[in-house]
Amino acid sequence: MTPAELSRTVLGAVRRAVEEGALRGPVPERVKVERSRPGGSGDYATSIALRLAAPAGRQARDVAEVLKARITDSPGIARVEITGPGFLxxxxxxxxxxxxxxxxxxxxxxxxxxxxxxxxxxxxxPADELRARVITDTAVRLLVAQGADAAVEPGGEERITAVPAHGDGPGHEKHDGPYNDGPDDDAPFARVGRDAALWALLRPAAHDRPLPGEGLLVQNEDNPLFRVRYAHARSRALLRNAADLGFAAGTTTTGLTTAFPQGTAAHDAPATPLLTALGDHPAVIESAARLRAPDRVARHLEATADAFLGFQHTVLPMGDEKPSATHRSRLALAEAAGTVLAGGLALLGISAPEHL
Structure with missing residues (x-):
């Protein structure tokens, strides 16, 4: 079960409880689930019972008990516990x-x-300033990806403003046309290339200055854009290398539970950070869309890339080792990581090359 599926499962339990008369009050549009924090238990947690307590006129733990009864035994959930004042x-x-x-x-x-x-x-x-236009265009893509009807139109109600940059780097010029329509507007893109310029404009929060574009052209681990794109390229290289060795990715239940058994050292490192990053990806995109904050996607891509780069060395057989179900499962996880990185970069308008 993915975090998005878990969120829908909890929301369904809330809806059933209200329809059955076990709870009263409005059904929320969404239920936020997040990784359990210190002091909690399990893999994920939600505070939805605390949110529903006042409208229901009941204690949060009572609301949590009502929801627990409707969530327990759901496919993909091994255990539901209530902690603190009513966390599920x-x-x-x-x-x-x-x-x-x-x-x-x-x-x-x-x-x-x-x-x-x-x-x-x-x-x-419509935005007048280059960086504001880039952020607006990206926010539209994020909103559409979450089912919203979003567009840029004259007379639009929302406006994104960005702090002008000072000194060198993309984003400090003031332009009159779309960011890819004129020689003056294209200046930062021509100087460092489209991908680096977009990352420089989108990676910092809108109220922060853009990054120096030239530093994003250096191909080393200090360059976050390079790490993200390199991680994607490495995931694709692993697929090619595995094909040369005569095996492909596999997502059978047996293979994956062997590769990532719960509660074991193999599950704790190095696969867990990568699984966590992939599981959190839908929530990050939704949050970025709601807050009109593409920088959240960029930061998450960095975390995903770093988790993958810490995992990649476990994927292929070593020495005389023969490919096994474990290797096929790890290769599937590597492929999934590359897919998430490519999709996230696409939302930012940045390419994801298979070779670097």
Missing amino acids: NFTLGDDSAGALVRAVCEQGTRYGYGDGLAGTRVRFA
Whole structure:
């Protein structure tokens, strides 16, 4: 079960409880689930019971008990616990890693797209400044990816402003036309290239200065854009190397639970950070869309790339070792990581080359 599926499962439990009369009050549009924090338990947690307590006129722990009864035994959930004043904590089933990888493989670069903002209409006013236009265009893509009706139109109600940069680097010029329509407007893109310029404009929060574009051309680990694109290229190289060795990715339940058994050292490192990053990807995209904050996607891509680069060395057989179900499963996870990186970069308008 992916975090997005878990969120829908909890929301369904809330809806059933209200329909059955076990709870009263409005049904929320969405339920936020997140990684369990210190002091919690399980894999994920939600504070939805605390949110529903006042409208229901009941204690949060009572609300949590009502929801727990309707969530326990759901496919993909091994255990539901209540902690603190009413937090619901979820331990996923042994095949949670397999389900996550299969979801990425099935959805491809659209993994993380959803309908959390379906029915929402957003119209942005055209921006005058280059960076504001880039952020606006990206925000539109993020909103559409979450089911919203979003566009840039004259007379739009929303406007994104960006702090002008000072000194060298893309974003400090003031322009009159679309960012890819004129020689003056193209200046930062011509200087460092489109991909580096977009990253320089989008990676910092809108109220922060753009990054120096020239530093994003250096191909080393200090360059976050290079790490993200290199991680994608490495994932594709692993697929080619595996094909040369005569095996392909596999997402069978047995293989994945062997590769990433719950509660073992093999699960704790180095696969866990990567599984966590992939599982969090849909929530990051939805949050970035709601807040009109593409920088959240960029930061998450960095974390995903770093987690993958710490995992990649476990994928292929070593020495005389023969390819096994474990290797096929790890290769599937590597493929999923590359897919998520490519999809995230596409939302930012940045290419994801297979060779670097």
